[in-house]
Amino acid sequence: MDVRSAMTPNPAACSADTPLHEVAKLMRDNDCGQIPVIDAAGHPVGVVTDRDIVVRLLADGRDANAACATDCMSSPAMTIEATRTLADACDLMEAQRVRRLPVVDADGRLCGMVAQADIALHGRDRETLEVVKQVSEPAHH
Template structure:
């Protein structure tokens, strides 16, 4: 089975926790993506900011969008897979965590890419993709 490097987008746009949120949103527009990994000074992912994170954690809470940073909106810690991970490992993590994108790191933990459900779909894994999309798209159970 192929590993994640065969389908990942290499060298993805990323930011730091103190990057202004408006710059993160601009990166999403410029790179036509819905997630920007947040890295530390060693280039290791510490979280991710999704377009949904911005909507739910900043806009819906009526927080000041002009002073907000990536750190204010990010989901942490970042779930990652290593470059030598199989597509099966990546899809299992997507299913269990109900996420659509996963940062890829090297053996030292440094960000090298990102894999999405769309990347796997384009790789022609029809049955596998259908299962991932089904699992990721099922509503989560709310805890009361």
């Protein structure tokens, strides 16, 4: 099974200079916890997660109303091509300890999002359990 079969197509996205309150509205309106940040050509350059907003901005006492996506985004964006297998997505999520991946087309443009939940619904049970286990374990520093 390829990533395209499990991904959410045409996800909400923003640019690096999108005001952070607009990014938060995209999360609310699309019921998601991650918004890809794309350049003018549609290539992912980073992601903003709800956790990024809290940990990288609010926890430091910075003004969220004066911030934009670039102020708290994780970069570079870890992406996967739509034609890769769900097993490849699992391996990448495990290795990078992430729960969601922006999906890109052959030209590197954002075309979808794949999440642990998508793999749980479309993948094999063993794959799903391993991804959840590896991504959820605390990091050892």
